[in-house]
Amino acid sequence: MAFGKKDKNENEPDTNNVDPSLRTHAEEQLARTKTNAPDFAGHTPEELIHELQVHQIELETQAEELRQAYRALEESRDKYLDLYEFAPLGYLTLSDKGIICEVNLTGAALLGFVRKDLIRARFSTFVTESDGDTWYRYFKKVQDLEGKQVCALSLMRGDGSVFPARLECIRIPGTRDGPPTVRVAVNDITDLRRAGDALRISNKKLNLLSGITRHDINNQLFTINAYLEIIRKNISDPSVQKDFARITAASDRMAKIILFTKEYEQVGAKDPAWQNCHFLVDRAARQADPGNVLVKNDLPAGLEIFADPLVAKVFYNLIDNAARHGGKITTIRFFFQEAGELCIIVCEDDGDGVAADEKELIFER
Template identity: 30%
Template sequence: MARLDIKRKRVALTRELARLKHDLQARELDLEIQCRAMQDTLGELEESRSRYAELYDYAPVGYLTFDAKGCITEINLTGAAVLGMERTRLIGMPMSVFIDKGSCQLFFTHLRSCRLTGKKVTTEVKLAPKNAAPIHAQIISMPLPGGKGYGSQYRSIIADITERRHMEQEMLRMDRLNLIGEMAAGIAHEIRNPMTTVRGFLQTFMRRQEFAHIQSQLDLMLTELDRANAIITEYLSLARNKPVDQSLQSLNKIVADLLPLMESDALLHAKWVVAELPDSLPELRLDAQEIRQLLLNLVRNGLEAMAPGGRITLRTAVEDNQVVLFIQDQGPGIPAEVLPKLGTPFVTTKEDGTGLGLPICYSIAQRHHAQIEIETGNCGTTFIVKFPYPK
């Protein structure tokens, strides 16, 4: 009997051990599945964190965090590139170091407004990046709540808006040109009618013997009338809605046909004009008369800027799906204070200039959907006119 009880207990124990072993194996399997799931989740979290870090670092705008004193506590790679320094060196530096002197007060007012209002504030400032030209930037800041309330930290976005400012200035300049052109178109007829009458009487007086003693004065009056008429014509060239006659033409042919006139004009002052024109150049939709006017204005500006012996080089090329015209002189360059004003009506450095030559060139370029760029230095100035391919 005792043996039977022992045998039964052994069987029960064996079954219990088997069950426990089965439960243990099941739990081990379950833990392994959970472990793998956790590893997968951690991998996904790491991948997500990596993607977020890349999005943060390589965003099209700079992300910064400032402390209460305006020092940088965090910045992404784009922001570091805008400021022109490595990210590690920027941490702890005052942002005011990179603000142009004229914009420092704006920046501190920007932070103060954030702190006082507790709301998003947007300000445009001028930045002075390290080892780079000053740029225009927009700063958008939002105060973060801290232990002492709002203003302990600021989360900010910084964006380079230099190109946008240039475009706005270009649009404003073109609007001024168009306004002057439209005004001129409206009054030109009314002005030219009496001028024609006066010119006719002057020519009649010049043929009469009793006015021979004031012949030189009459000649001067006629010359001044013709000059006034030429200025009116220049005004009309500024109008945006001026009719144009564009057709597919060769820019090289227009330059080549005009070259003898430009060469003779240069030789009169012991200067030179040379052309470097490639054999093949795509045809463009051009108004030949307007392109000739643009060429003459730019070349004559270059000739007037050079000393005797100087040379103007005309060159055409194809770059970035554009036909490009280069007009390079060997003058002293354009002063930095004058450069931003170029193309504005009545801005001139010549004693007898009207200040309409370059504005007319810009208007012609606009009507041809072209762009004018300027490179200048002590060794000369290059005007670059970029024409788009015809559609």
């Protein structure tokens, strides 16, 4: 009989590299869940070893699949982390008290601080004093309402400089793991403000030029009409009088075109707003003065549209054109009808209408 160190069987599990704490944890777990030992009767040692080896391979395969899934999750996390950190907008997470809990690199750069110095700081400290009340009301609105809320205000950087910002916030309900939070997206709209200011200045200059031009043309038209009237009174030939009438009508059309340019330059000059359609129709009917034509306003009193204030001119023109060119017209009616998700405002009348062969010419100059 030979004595000495026993050679290790290649089929025996290698326990040298196993963390002792893992084995202790496994033994404790086995003790807590221990059931009756399985019956190995009728199985040879070779069969049992074979089953253990198959089970070992199954466990190793599952472990490799878990490692691959973990690596894929890490890669996905890193990709979306980069998108979050280097997004063109500043992203912050605030507590329900307005304390900064998280901020991406863009947000830290916008506010002019190192990220670690922003954590646990109150967001309100970066709001300018003049917009403090606006921020307070807005933050309360975000917490009280569902969905995204938008606000524009001025923020102050760490160096004291101020920039206009657009904020989009949404409240995230609390869970068992934590209280509710508020997600904030901050966009520096300095360039947008500058472009808007430049556009307004440009429009102001163009409107000034067009106003002076209209004034000069109207003066010349007034002079032309005055001389035409003097000449007309000195000529008694009926055939010539008809020509004067045509000239005067052409002059009146020119005056109307010039007036239209004054109205058109106001398009977009004011921000769109919610407007009551029922009120707009009533006012247009009074201003247009359609004579004996009845204007029936069947629009609901609460029906509103979000549009340029000049939409009032649309209702006026509909009534005025129908009354002027409707022939034997007696009634103009406004009502609305639903078409799926759309609400359509309808204007109809019982007048003669436009001849079929002239309808294609309505929108031609």
